[in-house]
């Protein structure tokens with residue numbers, strides 16, 4: 001009991017958090033009311049987000065995001081999500097942010113959103129000691145042309161705060177290689193690369209993200225477990241997985257935490273890390289993730305210390321920032 005308490009309170013590194021997906025339903029309802037937009041259809045009677053499966057989740061996600069209109073709205077969300085992360089002991093976090101939702105891919109508009117978000121993040125760092133960095137996120141089911149606009153926004157704002165390009169969205173649409181132009185543009189701008197793969201598609205999707213896009217981390221990647229040659233490729237190339245166990249179980253990728261492959265991947269030697277993905281959508285928090293893994297896989301404090309070391313080593317920020325957080 002005492003050890004579980006200590007585990008829940010460990011300082012945590014989170015590498016995979018969708019900015020809009022971290023918006024609590026009450027926050028979105030409040031904005032909808034202010035702006036007189038009716039999105040009541042996306043909520044259950046108890047106030048939680050209502051969706052049937054992952055693909056419906058993506059629709060509800062976009063409907064919820066539609067009430068986030070101004071840079072100020074995004075700044076308010078930034079403060080709210082960092083308060084929640086700090087309550088969970090998160091000391092360093094990387095968040096996926098889409099220019100598609102922040103000015104529609106226009107670079108000038110994107111800079112304004114980014115400026116407002118950074119101000120909120122800097123204030124949270126001063127007040128709560130939590131550090132945030134941004135990963136620009138092309139959305140796969142919006143297609144390669146919109147991805148290029150997102151990547152251009154990323155390249156134009158690459159630096160100490162925008163640290164990477166990371167594709168999200170429906171991995172059943174198109175191929176990883178359709179987005180190679182965007183990933184090349186980001187790499188040339190000095191950005192680090194990650195892509196969602198192996199959440200819904202099998203091991204070959206994970207291989208394609210590595211071989212066709214040159215990513216050094218994978219969002220999820222857990223279905224690599226279906227082909228040990230792909231697992232060994234991840235080990236050999238030192239690719240880190242951004243694993244979101246609670247998200248996977250809630251969406252039915254795996255039936256339970258006990259059956260989740262995170263422990264098998266870790267034992268074999270893959271660099272695994274732990275994140276929440278979209279916490280209010282999947283009814284999870286970083287404390288819940290840690291407690292669930294401690295119970296399901298008998299992970300002790302030492303294992304979590306290793307997980308956080310792996311996460312910090314794979315973080316996209318500069319070395320000085322990394323050394324300051326743990």
Ligand code: ADE
Nearest residue numbers: 018021168169196277278
């Ligand atoms: N966007 C938000 N959450 C996502 C997930 N788990 N997979 C793909 N795209 C997402």
Ligand code: ZN
Nearest residue numbers: 018168219277
């Ligand atoms: Zn994700």
